[in-house]
Amino acid sequence: MSRHVVVVGAGPAGLGAAAGALRAGARVTLLDAAEEPGGQYHRMPPAAFGATRPGRLHHGWRGFERLRDRVLGHPRCAWWPESAVWSVDRTEQGPPHVHVLRGEADGAGRERHVLRPDALVLAPGAHDRVLPFPGWDLPGVFTAGAAQALAKGERLVIGDPVLIAGSGPFLLPVAASLVEAGATVLGVLEANPAATVARGWAARPWELAPQAGKAAELAGYAGLLARHRVPYRTGRAVIEARGDGRVEEAVTARLRHDWSVVPGTERTVAVDALCVTHGFSPQLELPVAAGCRLRGGAFTDVDDDQRTSVPGVYAAGEITGIAGAPAARTEGLLAGWAAGGGDRGDRAAAALRRRRDRARAFAGRLAAAHPVGAAWPGWLRPDTIVCRCEETAYGTLLRAADGEAAGSARAVRLGTRAGLGPCQARVCGPTVAELLRDRAGGGDPHRRPVAQPIRLGELANPPVDTPDKKESAR
Secondary structure, three states: OOOEEEEEOHHHHHHHHHHHHHHHOOOEEOOOOOOOOOOOOOOOOOOOOOOOOOOOOOOHHHHHHHHHHHHHHHEEEEEOOEEEEEEEEEEEEOEEEEEEEEEEOOOOOOOEEOOOOOOOEEOOOEEEOOOOOOOOOOOOEEHHHHHHHHHHOOOOOOOOOOEEEOOOOOOOHHHHHHHHOOOEEEEEEEEEOHHHHHHHHHHHHHHHHHHHHHHHHHHHHOEEEEEEEEEEOEEEEEOOOOOOOOOOOOEEEOOOOOOOOOOOOEEEEEEOOOEOOOOOOEEEEHHHHHHHEEOOOEOOOOOOOOOOOOOOOOOHHOOOOOHHHHHHHHHHHHHHHHHHOOOOOOOHHHHHHHHHHHHHHHHHHHHOOOOOOHHHHHOOOOHHHHHHHHOEEHHHHHHHHHHOOOOHHHHHHHHHOOOOOOOOOOOOOOHHHHHHHHHOOOOOOOOOOOOOOOOOOHHHOOOOOOOOOOOOOO
16 A cells, blocks of 8 residues: 655645655645645636636746646546645654645635545745835735735736835746736835845855756846836835825835934835735744744754654745745655655655755855844834734834733733734734744744634534545546
8 A cells, every 4th residue: 555645735845745755656635725736936827717828927837837737647646726724633653634624715615624644745835024114004015925926826916006125036026927917116125235135145156056047037037127127226125105095105215234224315106006025934833733843943844855853744845944946846856755655765866855955055045145134123113013913013012022911922912912813923923023032032923723714613514534545626
């Protein structure tokens, strides 16, 4: 009987993991909350759109199509779209049991399933991290990921004209997607000064040779923006959004290396929409729930074969480090091969390890070139909202941390409700933890026993028996 491998997430890492496990001879159940595989990187328009060129806004589309078709068309792969993993149960031996809700997220007929795999690969990806600033809660202020998702998946632009700001190379493909979709992009603002970016990328330049493909991709985005006369400026950020009922203008300022504002450099720009990202937050709810050890409190710790500290549980992609889609795919292939029982001495697996190690070096370079400066809280005012779900202001958070709740991050959150709203701190959690670190210890922003929303009626219903045979919605 072949091993049964459950893969959570069907982005580059998840598809890679499924392919690796299938190559090792395992049976695979591939889960994703979306209707189609690809994740954020290869987000596709709905089939009902009848798109004739769905890959127009995607880099590496043909390779993705080949991998997707090979995995989803394999007789040992069961593809479960619109399937959310809401919890994992630890077991005394072996990997955790996986609790799944199948069906449309806003539908009334979702079914509960419980999977008991021989191995579990976690590849849930990451979401945008956006640092708060005055006015960031105005309508018309979008995360970069949301703007790109609408452009890729729905062929919609968030506004016209648009200003893009934040930190990291992700700003470039987002700007390119919006330009290709027809928006006027006023500019791309990288918060880190040119010296910081250059120092991070230029150190040990010989290590960049294996990343020539990534450099060519970024050069393509830069060329597209240059042809459309979209300026790219370093050392500048959006520190405030203004408007009556929605964003109408953005205040930008020059920043020092620690992201403190240089007085007198503020400029006001009229905008129809604002697109912001300050890096990524890995989705660590499932690794934490499974008991996986974290590295530095920020990423899932894995060994040379992508094994976590929990027997039978593997991790790949952004939850182990932010290094881009090709790196995530490589980690997935390696994790899937090991999870499926593949021979560790396999030559292809050895090549994957070397490629993965180069990708990890790239991730370190990325972090060095685009760090988040420690002085960014200086942008905030007492009335700046830090938790959008519960409308908790920065001043309220500080008063609680300096008052009766001093020394207890949990008491601060209970008293202010920061992070207790519908998103359960997925957006504000890392930010609130950072703001409270010196006053109340910060706490753990990733610990959520219920990883995805589930209705009480769904929780009360018994799980549906899951057949052992191949089951797929494709």
